[in-house]
Amino acid sequence: MATEGTYYVPEQSKLPIFASFGLFLTVFGAANWINGSDNGPMMFMAGGFVMAVVLWNWFSTVIDENMNGLNSPQLKRSYVWGMGWFIFSEVMFFAAFFGALYYIRNFSLPWLAGEGDHSSMTPEVLWPGFEAHWPLMTTPDMAANGEAAKVLGPAQNMSGSTVENVWSWLPLWNTIVLMTSSVTVHFAHTAIKKDNRKGFNLWLGITVLLGFIFLGLQAEEYIVAYNDMGLTLESGAYGTTFFMLTGFHGAHVTMGTIMLLVMWLRSMLKGHFKSDDQFGFEAASWYWHFVDVVWVGLFIFVYVFG
Amino acid sequence: MAHGPAKGITRWLYTTNHKDIGSMYLWFSFLMFLLGGVFALVIRAELFEPGLQIVEPEFFNQMTTMHGLVMVFGAVMPAFVGLANWMVPMMIGAPDMALPRMNNWSFWILPFAFAMLASTLFMEGGAPNFGWTFYAPLSTTYAPPSVTFFIFAVHIMGASSIMGAINIIATILNMRAPGMTLMKMPLFVWTWLITAYLLIAVMPVLAGVVTMMLMDIHFGTSFFSAAGGGDPVLFQHVFWFFGHPEVYIMILPAFGVVSAIIPTFARKPLFGYASMVYATASIAFLSFIVWAHHMFTVGMPIAGELFFMYATMLIAVPTGVKVFNWVTTMFKGSMTFETPMLFSVAFVILFTIGGFSGLMLAIAPADFQYHDTYFVVAHFHYVLVPGAIFSITAGVYYWLPKWCGNMYDETMGKMHFWMAFIGLNLTFFPMHFAGLAGMPRRIPDYNMMFADWNMISSVGAFLFGAAQLLFLYNVIATIVSGKKATDRVWEGSHGLEWTVPSPAPYHTFSTPPEVK
Ligand code: HEM
Numbered sequence: 001m002a003t004e005g006t007y008y009v010p011e012q013s014k015l016p017i018f019a020s021f022g023l024f025l026t027v028f029g030a031a032n033w034i035n036g037s038d039n040g041p042m043m044f045m046a047g048g049f050v051m052a053v054v055l056w057n058w059f060s061t062v063i064d065e066n067m068n069g070l071n072s073p074q075l076k077r078s079y080v081w082g083m084g085w086f087i088f089s090e091v092m093f094f095a096a097f098f099g100a101l102y103y104i105r106n107f108s109l110p111w112l113a114g115e116g117d118h119s120s121m122t123p124e125v126l127w128p129g130f131e132a133h134w135p136l137m138t139t140p141d142m143a144a145n146g147e148a149a150k151v152l153g154p155a156q157n158m159s160g161s162t163v164e165n166v167w168s169w170l171p172l173w174n175t176i177v178l179m180t181s182s183v184t185v186h187f188a189h190t191a192i193k194k195d196n197r198k199g200f201n202l203w204l205g206i207t208v209l210l211g212f213i214f215l216g217l218q219a220e221e222y223i224v225a226y227n228d229m230g231l232t233l234e235s236g237a238y239g240t241t242f243f244m245l246t247g248f249h250g251a252h253v254t255m256g257t258i259m260l261l262v263m264w265l266r267s268m269l270k271g272h273f274k275s276d277d278q279f280g281f282e283a284a285s286w287y288w289h290f291v292d293v294v295w296v297g298l299f300i301f302v303y304v305f306g
Numbered sequence: 307m308a309h310g311p312a313k314g315i316t317r318w319l320y321t322t323n324h325k326d327i328g329s330m331y332l333w334f335s336f337l338m339f340l341l342g343g344v345f346a347l348v349i350r351a352e353l354f355e356p357g358l359q360i361v362e363p364e365f366f367n368q369m370t371t372m373h374g375l376v377m378v379f380g381a382v383m384p385a386f387v388g389l390a391n392w393m394v395p396m397m398i399g400a401p402d403m404a405l406p407r408m409n410n411w412s413f414w415i416l417p418f419a420f421a422m423l424a425s426t427l428f429m430e431g432g433a434p435n436f437g438w439t440f441y442a443p444l445s446t447t448y449a450p451p452s453v454t455f456f457i458f459a460v461h462i463m464g465a466s467s468i469m470g471a472i473n474i475i476a477t478i479l480n481m482r483a484p485g486m487t488l489m490k491m492p493l494f495v496w497t498w499l500i501t502a503y504l505l506i507a508v509m510p511v512l513a514g515v516v517t518m519m520l521m522d523i524h525f526g527t528s529f530f531s532a533a534g535g536g537d538p539v540l541f542q543h544v545f546w547f548f549g550h551p552e553v554y555i556m557i558l559p560a561f562g563v564v565s566a567i568i569p570t571f572a573r574k575p576l577f578g579y580a581s582m583v584y585a586t587a588s589i590a591f592l593s594f595i596v597w598a599h600h601m602f603t604v605g606m607p608i609a610g611e612l613f614f615m616y617a618t619m620l621i622a623v624p625t626g627v628k629v630f631n632w633v634t635t636m637f638k639g640s641m642t643f644e645t646p647m648l649f650s651v652a653f654v655i656l657f658t659i660g661g662f663s664g665l666m667l668a669i670a671p672a673d674f675q676y677h678d679t680y681f682v683v684a685h686f687h688y689v690l691v692p693g694a695i696f697s698i699t700a701g702v703y704y705w706l707p708k709w710c711g712n713m714y715d716e717t718m719g720k721m722h723f724w725m726a727f728i729g730l731n732l733t734f735f736p737m738h739f740a741g742l743a744g745m746p747r748r749i750p751d752y753n754m755m756f757a758d759w760n761m762i763s764s765v766g767a768f769l770f771g772a773a774q775l776l777f778l779y780n781v782i783a784t785i786v787s788g789k790k791a792t793d794r795v796w797e798g799s800h801g802l803e804w805t806v807p808s809p810a811p812y813h814t815f816s817t818p819p820e821v822k
């Protein structure tokens with residue numbers, strides 16, 4: 001077992017260069033695809049495949065190193081710092097989108113409608129008749145150009161819960177599901193701390209299940225939005241902020257669910273994790289709590305006060 | 307662990323060694339510096355005289371854009387990461403970076419990202435042409451198709467920066483030798499700790515803003531389109547929330563380098579170490595609340611103008627503390643002027659000029675006149691060229707003997723310095739005058755009345771460019787056939803990095819040193 005004072009510096013590794021290549025192929029393919037080139041999708045898929053293989057190997061290597069006792073407590077702290085700061089970077093990524101929502105609601109729209117001491121004639125000339133409301137159903141384009149408008153607002157929005165129908169309000173259920181999953185993942189943590197593998201597998205399994213349920217509900221919400229509510233990514237500032245915020249959140253839930261699923265499989269199939277050695281799981285669970293906190297922000301600012 | 311480097315190309319492709327990776331960062335950065343330099347010389351050649359002579363206006367716009375992007379993201383930032391890779395572990399007595407494989411990944415993303423960015427020059431519709439600040443709607447509604455590649459290039463550079471920054475923070479917080487308390491760390495380590503924090507805080511915001519662009523361009527969202535309820539000015543807010551801390555990302559490590567060099571050649575310890583640390587932290591904090599000083603003319607409410615004006619001026623206080631401390635360190639020191647010191651002294655003087663023009667720009671009503679003129683160009687080149695670039699150069703001369711074990715040629719170093727010093731002042735000082743007289747930035751042609759200043763600028767630019775070739779030659783000559791350097795290298799040097807042999811062995815501090 002490695003002790004304090006020796007730090008394991010890995011020998012040469014092929015992983016990073018392949019990861020760089022895979023990442024490049026993925027984004028280069030994506031850019032080609034989006035720009036309408038025929039070989040874009042192929043390149044994108046190939047890149048994704050390379051990334052998947054590399055990451056699989058990378059994590060396996062790290063796990064093996066840990067199993068073989070190469071990781072000193074100091075090295076483990078490096079992983080802890082690494083994960084912590086990574087989550088902080090994610091927080092800032094979401095902050096940009098929450099900031100955009102804030103700015104649009106509180107500044108852009110009132111100014112487009114002519115409010116403020118600096119606005120002069122612009123709103124009257126460019127967007128006559130526009131009034132600022134949130135959720136934004138009538139876009140400036142619609143107010144000014146009527147039938148000829150190109151950017152149309154949604155027919156319905158997501159913030160329509162009343163007290164009577166609150167129990168059939170999907171976002172509330174999503175909140176309940178995700179909050180519960182934060183608790184269950186915590187139970188899983190306490191279980192493994194006591195080397196209670198059965199409890200760990202059970203609670204973690206439930207967490208993963210809740211993750212999938214959340215994603216299912218979210219998919220349902222999107223389908224309803226697109227099919228029945230006339231609410232799409234293209235529905236002006238409301239559709240933009242709604243889908244970008246919930247969409248990126250959903251993508252992160254997907255990531256988090258996959259991470260937890262892998263941890264669950266590791267425990268179920270390989271018997272990984274012990275009371276004093278479960279950082280892989282812990283990192284995934286921090287990520288899960290983070291995704292949860294973001295959701296609370298979304299629930300408040302996008303749905304309740306939406 | 308006791309092994310030396312592997313043989314052949316795989317040493318560089320598969321390496322996990324902080325010294326190898328540091329070297330790769332530095333060489334890559336120099337390559338980008340030359341590429342960005344070529345773009346700059348195209349600009350200066352076109353502006354040598356009024357009228358359109360060499361390039362099309364459309365291509366000119368591509369040159370200003372690519373010059374800025376390549377210099378900021380390709381030259382300056384990777385150079386500092388390279389210095390951090392080499393020096394931080396040695397300065398704190400660590401065996402390597404905290405996460406060595408990720409370190410290699412951070413580096414190798416960059417060549418791919420910049421190959422992708424550079425390839426846009428050959429695409430249909432040309433390279434990005436909307437300026438390095440890529441304001442919407444120039445970068446959205448009116449952008450060339452290559453903007454998609456630009457967006458993804460920024461994404462992966464950002465990933466590289468974030469991973470690099472995480473690695474540096476983890477190294478500094480977790481890998482210090484016993485006894486190396488935070489307040490004993492060399493200032494270069496401190497400035498990098500804070501820079502890394504800034505990077506992790508704002509690179510994701512940059513990723514966010516390019517993502518919004520991507521969605522607006524290709525997926526019909528309305529972030530920056532007023533027709534749908536968004537706002538082009540929102541772009542500027544998000545961009546500058548990243549952008550202003552970004553300029554400090556490019557200068558804080560420079561402060562660290564200079565704070566290492568000046569004490570060595572003044573043969574006095576750094577004056578006011580603790581105040582330097584606190585000043586760095588204050589600058590980092592303030593850098594988050596000044597961003598809209600880039601936007602005084604967009605029509606912000608008066609309260610916003612005032613807030614951002616005063617907050618910006620406040621930054622001059624900790625900056626002043628720093629300049630004061632460097633000067634006081636030199637005061638009554640027994641100074642000698644080897645090449646690193648020449649560059650550092652020039653840094654202190656010329657960076658201060660840039661700080662002063664920054665203060666002028668910070669005065670909101672005055673900025674209505676200066677904004678988007680060559681005065682702004684003069685300002686930021688004074689903080690970036692004799693600021694960031696000179697400190698990097700100084701750092702390379704200062705640590706090169708430790709890296710390769712050989713001493714550089716002092717005469718050639720001094721020649722490099724004077725050519726660069728004269729060249730850059732010739733290039734950028736006249737821009738103040740052209741700007742105050744009203745010459746707008748980012749234009750391929752201009753009024754006759756600006757002709758003289760522009761001609762001087764162009765001559766200076768080519769001189770500055772030539773100086774860098776001399777630099778390249780000097781570095782290569784040092785590595786290949788320089789005189790053997792001692793372990794201490796400099797008479798007045800202090801710190802752990804000077805306790806190991808020159809050249810520094812492939813692995814240093816495999817067992818941590820004891821710091822008293
Ligand atoms: C005392 C410190 C400083 C102050 C008060 C200051 C102030 C300003 C202001 C007000 C502007 C906007 C001018 C305009 O567009 O009208 C500006 C632009 C700029 N500053 Fe500074 N600055 C300072 C230091 C720095 C430093 C240290 C750097 C970089 C190392 C820097 C880099 C830039 C850049 C790159 C721009 C122009 C960006 C662009 O529009 O392309 N500044 N500065």
Ligand SMILES: [Cu+2]
Pocket residue numbers: 549550553596597599600
């Ligand atoms: Cu700024």
